[in-house]
Amino acid sequence: MKLVRHAECRRSETPNGVMTTLASPTLGSAQTSIWRTEVKPDVAGPVHIFDGEQIWTFLEGEASIELDGETLTARPGDTAVLPAHTTRQLTAGPEGYTAIVTAPADAHAWVPGGEKTKPAWVA
Template sequence: MTLIRLADTRRTETPSGVMTTLASPSQGGAGLALWRVEMQPDIQGPVHLIDAEQIWTFLAGEATIELDGEKLPLAEGDTVILPADATRQVTAGPHGFTAIVTAPAGAQASTPGGTGKVIPPWIA
């Protein structure tokens, strides 16, 4: 059993938002990654792909996820399962949002037409 206290979580800030790693291979040795995403109002994340399925549950606020060209409006209490290798972009609503996200450990991100993949620090 591994216990990860709030004080031991890892916070990563990007221009799009703040990801707080709750569990991952380097944060408790988990085989899955679990993190909280917080985005300020009307912020738009980058267009990207993840090579693994992700599950997002929205705890507060609202957002739109554009997934392979389809816009999915999401609000507090909604859960969405994003398939692997689908092009996505997350846009926060007028009040921002907080969500909990999970994906397999080691999931890699890339950009459409990009040549390389990286493991985001909140998944590592």
């Protein structure tokens, strides 16, 4: 068993927000990564693809989720299951949003036409 102390959590900042890694391979998990995402108001994340299923549970704010051409709005308490290998984009509402996200520890992301990379918060 591994207990990840708050001080061990890893913080990754991008122009769109902050991802705080709560568990991942570098923090003692062999199969699953989980992180907290805090996104600034009215920010659109990049259009991208993830090669593992992601599960997003929204805690605060609102997000528009575009997934392969379909758009849904997520609010606090909603959980979105985003299948692997689907093009997606999340856009924050006027208050931004906070969510807990999980994905397989070996997952990679890429922009259409780009190279696969492992996001720092998944590693």
